Amino acid sequence: MVLSAVIIAVLSASGVFVWRQVAGEIEARRTQLQATAQVLAAAVAPHLALDDKLQADKALAAIGKIPSVPHVSVVRPNGKRFTSLGTAIILMSGKKSLISILQTASLTTTVPIVHAGRPVGELILLADLSDFRNRLMEGFMAIIFAAVAASIIGLTVARRLRRGITDPLQALNNAMLRVRVDHDFSARVERQSDDETGMLVESFNEMLEQISVRDAQLATHRLNLENTVEDRTRELLEAKETAEAANNAKSEFLATMSHEIRTPMNGVMVMAELLAGAGLPRRQQRFAEVIARSGQSLLTIINDILDLSKIEAGKLELERVPVGPSSIVDDVMSLFWERAASKNLDMAAYVAPDVPKTIAADPVRLNQVLTNLVNNALKFTDNGYVNITVKMMSGRFDGKEVPCIEFAVVDTGVGIDGHKIDSVFESFAQADQSTTRRFGGTGLGLSICKKLVEAMSGSIKVESELQKGSTFSFMIPANIVQQADPVFDTSQTGLRSAAILLEGTATTVAISDYLSLFGITAEFTHPSDAGSKSFDHCDVIFADSTAARAIDRKSKPAPIVLVSELGDVASEELLRTGKVQDQIMRPVSKSDMMEIVERIATGSLRGVQALSVADSPTEHLPDFAGASVLVADDNAINREVIIETLRQLNVTVDTAEDGEAAIHKWQNGDHGLIFMDCSMPVMDGYAATSFIRQQEIASEASRTPIIALTAHVAGGQADQWRHVGMDDMITKPFTLSTIAKCLATWLPVTPGGNKHEDDSLHDVLAPDGKEFGGGAPVIDTEVITSVREMSGGTDDLLLKTTDLFKEHAPKALSRLSDPNTQRDLKALSDAAHALKSMCANMGAVRVSAICDQLERRARTGAEVDIAGHIAVISRELSSAMDKLDDICSAGQKS
Incomplete structure (x- = not known):
């Protein structure tokens, strides 16, 4: 390649040089020939003009003495030859190219012949360039010889240079190939010089050396890492086994504690419910209801702990049944009213008129979220009020606008710093440690609320200002089952205005908002001013006991509705003496307001009858007269509770204290249903149920419904009832309505009768x-x-x-x-x-x-x-x- 390059370079350079020399030489010959032709043209011009050929030939004879000019011709203007000298044939005239000149080895020039100022013909002169072409060929041969000589010299020099440049580079390339193909990082290249090539070889060797050192370090680290990973894996496995054991222990602990707590709670809650339905006066009935609701609150706390475990394990399941938003609010209000009153806090709720009567949701979880929010509001509020509002909103879920229902809890409590708001929904988080010391709690409730709301495809948020209060609200899709009932029409009754004389912003505003639904305008007066104002222009007055006593009755004021509360002993006196015509109990509910306005509009205020015995909540329970039920439970309290419950439903009850006794009673009796406790001595409910099912199959007897009575809602026994053949399950503590619904599912209701019909x-x-x-x-x-x-x-x-x-x-x-x-x-x-x-x-x-x-x-x-x-x-x-x-x-x- 080097030789070829040298030869081409030499030939190219030489060729260009020779070509330029040839072109210059020919141009010089052309100029010389043209000068000779002009001299001859001047000599022959007179003779051509006189048409004297002889003299013209003599004039041209001088050309014969020039050996390089073999031919000359004189041509008339019409192109005919006048005379010529020499034997050469002129093949072409005019200026020829360099190639043509070299090919013909001749050079032709033509000049005009002018006489007396006018052209009389042309002189054509032909020069012979054979000697020039020979010299040119000799030059080319010399160039070729020089190129060959230069090539030989270049090749010799290149061979010498290759040993110092090419050979080291080739060795370096071979080493790189070994590294790339064979991954042989031990390859080295011998340094042969101290020039740039040698430095390149030295750098390559150094690079391979560093790679070898790095590989050795990596191999050592990998070995150590494998040992470390093995140690960590062993430690993680041990930690995992320890964590699983701790988790199992926690689950068993929760299951055991849940069982132990629920058993006595069953007696408290059910007996309180039976007491509330025993025809007590309204005030005493409310006391019993508070006992029942407090027990339910305790149960909710237990369930919160279990819910956290379920949520963390991803096992939380939600119901989807019809539930009334107003009923949820009323239950929560009734539960917390006593607590609010004990802190001198006003508490009320307002449910917008367009809120559906029932929606499809999980009533337990919905109640749980609202209960947690109200509980927090009461915990962090020392003065002022707590208010609940429910209204319809439009929200975006799954990429489309859907009607939603929003529950909001507003308080005038301590509030939350703006930079701490984002953390309030985290587990075990509160505003700061002083919050825990001052108000108590673990900070778990809001975290559960957030997870529950999100499980219901909703969202929850908080707005708060330090020392001014907070608003917690959550919104869920309103899966409407039944639209809201229409508001009672008061347009024909003449009810236009009302006076409200109450302490407490929340209750006052709630009553005013409800009255506005009927087109009734409310005016507010402080109770202390009741005796100094006239209310003749009002159609109805809502007042507390203090204001009701102070109102001037001489002016025959409008009917007075006493806004009373649990434990208000003045209400009975005011009703019996006729100073008030009806009463409504705090916390004020939507249903109570709807009823009181309807009674006002129809003139059917109750007067002293407002103190009559409350309707029993169990009066409309179904009648199961003739039904026989076997109850198997080792706990005497539980047996007593369910016996009393079943008697309310006109059921004949037989009891057993363990599984063996239950089997004996079943074999010798005719029971339509069995309530089976799962944890009993001698033989537990699971074994007893399995035995009964085997006997039924063997004897082809009809299947007796067996309902599990269990306090196990967590742990390994939570779902065991399904696997042994039980038909349904009721968790302790249960309620009267729960038992009634269960019996209605598995037993026929007696036609034409009601146990509690008067x-x-x-x-x-x-x-x-x-x-x-x-x-x-x-x-x-x-x-x-x-x-x-x-x-x-x-x-x-x-x-x-x-x-x-x-x-x-x-x-x-x-x-x-x-x-x-x-x-x-x-x-x-x-x-x-x-x-x-x-x-x-x-x-x-x-x-x-x-x-x-x-x-x-x-x-x-x-x-x-x-x-x-x-x-x-x-x-x-x-x-x-x-x-x-x-x-x-x-x-x-x-």
């Missing part, structure tokens, strides 16, 4: 209209006396309420008689209840009694002669209105 109704009036035991009066005169006492002994209030009763009672009867109402048992029971309340308030006890009987049967789905009941109601209602007219007329005459 048999004394038959002593009042039978559906055929015949009276028993002397019957009851058409109008209870004690009620009339009470109404007169409310108005200071006059008939003003009696006349007004009678007119309203005569206006609205026929409408209520019309709704009851509507075929559409009669086809819907719920609508039928609601219509009967509305007319019952209206008649009871006016002392129409006969109508009220038969309406009560119709309502109860409609609620339980029992057989009922609707047409017969309505016929009697219509007849007795007419008699009651006639009797009221007689009483009013007699009063006016007197």
Whole structure:
């Protein structure tokens, strides 16, 4: 390659040089030849003009003495030859290219012949360049010789240089190839010189040396790392086994503690529920309800701990059943009212009118979230109020706008620093350590709330300002089951304005907001100013006991609704003396406000009857008369609790204290259902159930429903009941309604009866209209006396309420008689209840009694002669209105 380069370079350079020399030489010959031709043209011009050929030839004869010019010709203007000298043939004229000149070895020039200033012809002169071409060939040969000589010299020099440059580079390339292909990093290249090539070789060797050192270090580190990883893996396995053992121990501990706590709680909660339904006066009933709800609160705390474990394990399951947002709020309010009152905090709630009556959600989890938020609000609030609001919103879930329901809890507590708000939903986090010392708690509740809300496809947020309060709100999709009931129409009743005389911002605002739904404008007056103001312009007054006493009754003010609370002993006195005409209990609920406004509008305020025995919450439970149930439980308290519960449902109960006794009772009895405790001595419920199922299969007997009674809601036994053949499970502590629902699922309800239907109704009036035991009066005169006492002994209030009763009672009867109402048992029971309340308030006890009987049967789905009941109601209602007219007329005459 080097040789070729040298030869090409030499030939190219030489060729260019020779070409330029040749071109210059030919151009010089052309110039010389042209000068000779001009001399001859001047000599021959006179002779050509005279057409003297002889003289012209003589003039041209001189050319023969020039050996390099073999031919000359004289041509006339018309192109015809005049004369010539020499033998060469002129093949072409004009200026030829260098290549043509070299090919023909001749050079031709033509000059004009001018005489007397005019052209008379042309002179053509031909020069012979053969000698020039020979010299050119000799030059080319010399160039070739020089190129060959230069090539030989260059090759010799290149061979010598290769040993110092090319050979080391080739050795370096071979070493690189070994490293790249064979990964042989031990390869080295011998340094042969101290020049740049030698330095390159030295750098390459140094690089390989460093790589070898690095590989050795990496190999050592890898070996150490493998040993370290092995040690760490062994330690992690040991830690994992320890953690699993600790987790199992925690789960077993939670399961055991849950079981041990739930067993006594079962007795407390169920007995409190039975006590609340035992026909106590309203105040005592509220005490019993608080006991039951407090037990439920304790159960919620236990469940929070279990929920954390479930959430962390990813095993949390949510229900999706119809639930009323208003009911959730009412339950939470009732649970925390006593606590709020003990801290002198006002507490109220407002549920917007467009909030659905029922939505599809998990009632337990929804209640749990709201309970935690209210509990936190009360914990961190020392003065002011706690307010709950529920309203409809529009939210974006799964990429589309959907209707949502928002629950918000507002407090006037200590608030949260802005830079700490983001951490309040973290587990075991509170604003700071002083918060824990001052207010207590673990900081776990809000973390559970956030996880529960997110599990319900919702979101939760907080807005807070230090020392001013906080607002915690969460929003979930409103899976509407039933829309909100329409608001009672008061447009025809003349209710326009109301006065509110209360302590407490939250309750005052809540009552005002509810009144605004009916188009009633509220004005606010402090209770201390009650005695100095006139309320003649108001249609109704909401007041606490202090304000109710102070109101000037001489001006015959509007009806007064006492806003009372649990433990308010003044309410009974005010109601009995007629200073107030009805009462509503704090915390004020939406349903209570709807009812009180309807009673105000219809003139059916209860007066002293507001103190009557509360309706038993168990009065509408189904009747299982004739059903026999076996209860197997080793705990005497649990047996007593469930026996009392089942007696409320008219169930015959048989008991056993262990699994063996349960099997013996089952074999020798005829039980429609078995409640089986899972943890019992001698033989537990699981083994007993397995034995019963085997016996049923062997004898081809019908399957007896077995319901697990367990306090195990966590740990290994939580789901064991499913695997042994039990049909259902009830966790302790249970409620009366839980047992009733379970029996309704597995046992038939007795047709046409209700355990709690008031048999004394038959002593009042039978559906055929015949009276028993002397019957009851058409109008209870004690009620009339009470109404007169409310108005200071006059008939003003009696006349007004009678007119309203005569206006609205026929409408209520019309709704009851509507075929559409009669086809819907719920609508039928609601219509009967509305007319019952209206008649009871006016002392129409006969109508009220038969309406009560119709309502109860409609609620339980029992057989009922609707047409017969309505016929009697219509007849007795007419008699009651006639009797009221007689009483009013007699009063006016007197």
